[in-house]
Amino acid sequence: PHHHPPQGDLLLAMTFSNDLWDKFDDVCKRISNGKNFTGSYSKFLKKHAEIESNYAKSLSRLCKEKAFAPELELGTVKQAWVVYREELDAIAQQHEALSQKMVQQAEAVQSYLTEAKKTRKALVANGQKIIAELKKAETTESKAKANHESLRKKNDEAEDEADKVAHTPKEDKARKSAAAALKKAEAADHEYKESVRLLQDAQRKFHQDVMPKVLDDLQQLEEGRVDSMREWLVAATDAVDAVPPMMAQHATAMKDSAQAIDKAQDLDTFIAGIKSGAQRPPEAQYEPYVSGNAARRRSSSMATITRPGSSDSSNPFGAPSSPSSSSPSIAHSNSVSSFATIRKGSTALSVSPPDGATPKIKPTSVAVMKVRAMYDYTATESNELSFPANSMITVLQKDDSGWWQGELNGRVGMFPSNFVEDLSSSPTLSASATPTPSFASPA
Numbered sequence: 414p415h416h417h418p419p420q421g422d423l424l425l426a427m428t429f430s431n432d433l434w435d436k437f438d439d440v441c442k443r444i445s446n447g448k449n450f451t452g453s454y455s456k457f458l459k460k461h462a463e464i465e466s467n468y469a470k471s472l473s474r475l476c477k478e479k480a481f482a483p484e485l486e487l488g489t490v491k492q493a494w495v496v497y498r499e500e501l502d503a504i505a506q507q508h509e510a511l512s513q514k515m516v517q518q519a520e521a522v523q524s525y526l527t528e529a530k531k532t533r534k535a536l537v538a539n540g541q542k543i544i545a546e547l548k549k550a551e552t553t554e555s556k557a558k559a560n561h562e563s564l565r566k567k568n569d570e571a572e573d574e575a576d577k578v579a580h581t582p583k584e585d586k587a588r589k590s591a592a593a594a595l596k597k598a599e600a601a602d603h604e605y606k607e608s609v610r611l612l613q614d615a616q617r618k619f620h621q622d623v624m625p626k627v628l629d630d631l632q633q634l635e636e637g638r639v640d641s642m643r644e645w646l647v648a649a650t651d652a653v654d655a656v657p658p659m660m661a662q663h664a665t666a667m668k669d670s671a672q673a674i675d676k677a678q679d680l681d682t683f684i685a686g687i688k689s690g691a692q693r694p695p696e697a698q699y700e701p702y703v704s705g706n707a708a709r710r711r712s713s714s715m716a717t718i719t720r721p722g723s724s725d726s727s728n729p730f731g732a733p734s735s736p737s738s739s740s741p742s743i744a745h746s747n748s749v750s751s752f753a754t755i756r757k758g759s760t761a762l763s764v765s766p767p768d769g770a771t772p773k774i775k776p777t778s779v780a781v782m783k784v785r786a787m788y789d790y791t792a793t794e795s796n797e798l799s800f801p802a803n804s805m806i807t808v809l810q811k812d813d814s815g816w817w818q819g820e821l822n823g824r825v826g827m828f829p830s831n832f833v834e835d836l837s838s839s840p841t842l843s844a845s846a847t848p849t850p851s852f853a854s855p856a
Contacts, residue, residue, distance in 0.1 A: 462515035488679035798826030
């Protein structure tokens with residue numbers, strides 16, 4: 414007879430009792446593996462809960478750290494950062510809530526294992542008992558059968574021997590031996606019949622009564638565990654699935670606050686908060702240094718230079734001038750004592766002619782060279798040459814005092830040599846009777 418499988422939502426095509434009646438050990442192993450897996454799932458949930466909780470706490474602490482507070486920022490950026498940290502902290506709370514759900518589910522799984530443990534052990538023990546009884550009955554029956562057959566054989570041999578010695582003095586003894594053998598054979602037969610009855614009882618328990626019920630209960634226990642695993646996993650998935658939508662809501666708030674950042678508003682707020690309303694200072698001007706002695710010499714020892722175009726043959730430099738024949742003469746002091754020290758990077762450049770220098774004109778050759786202005790220079794005297802930076806100036810006269818005479822765009826005048834750099838590698842000398850001014854210190 415076939416035992417009916419347990420009733421449920423789904424009637425299984427195969428059952429433990431019908432199809433695994435001879436695989437009780439394998440069924441027990443399946444039940445044990447299921448129990449161990451369920452236990453590991455409970456541990457997994459606890460680990461998951463721990464990770465979520467630690468992450469939530471770490472994220473929440475990060476959001477509240479003063480080192481990342483928005484005090485250094487202002488306006489819409491500050492507001493966006495405040496919202497970002499608040500929403501991120503709210504996300505951390507979602508992870509903490511997920512952690513709590515995992516803890517609750519782990520506790521439910523552990524509770525199931527505790528309740529199922531007693532039932533599982535009782536069923537396995539009962540099934541093992543039925544199997545042990547069946548094996549014992551089979552062994553007893555096998556031995557009783559062998560003994561019964563052996564004694565029956567001996568009884569037959571004793572009867573044959575008695576027949577052989579019939580009507581002889583040995584017959585009486587042979588009949589007594591045959592009778593004793595028969596008695597033993599009959600006792601063995603009774604014992605054998607009893608062992609068969611016991612084996613039949615054990616077989617009925619194993620195949621019809623007890624073991625099918627044990628197998629059905631074990632199957633029901635496993636079905637319940639599998640159903641519970643489905644419910645637990647669905648619940649865990651729902652718990653995890655609930656986090657992203659909440660995170661999405663917080664992320665939307667974070668994104669909206671970030672997109673609301675207004676650079677113009679923030680900069681206007683910053684400027685309005687600290688501006689003084691003061692006016693800008695005037696542009697700085699270079700002021701050359703002139704000592705008192707040099708200033709006096711400048712006023713007392715001026716050399717007069719007549720522009721080309723006039724009939725004055727006393728022009729000591731013969732430099733080109735503007736086309737105008739009515740240009741005024743340019744007075745030049747050969748004894749400018751010093752001019753302002755300027756800096757190029759960290760190097761100070763200065764030229765100071767010797768005190769008491771006086772102009773002295775003598776005919777010589779004029780060395781013509783080109784120089785480039787490194788800085789703007791504004792004349793402070795009428796006989797000086799003004800120029801902007803990068804101007805190309807033709808040098809007409811050089812002096813050890815550091816003041817040179819040059820020509821730029823038809824204008825001739827004196828300028829400080831440390832405002833220019835030499836561009837000519839080999840100056841061209843032009844012989845001329847033009848007198849060359851020299852600077853001689855008084856004896």
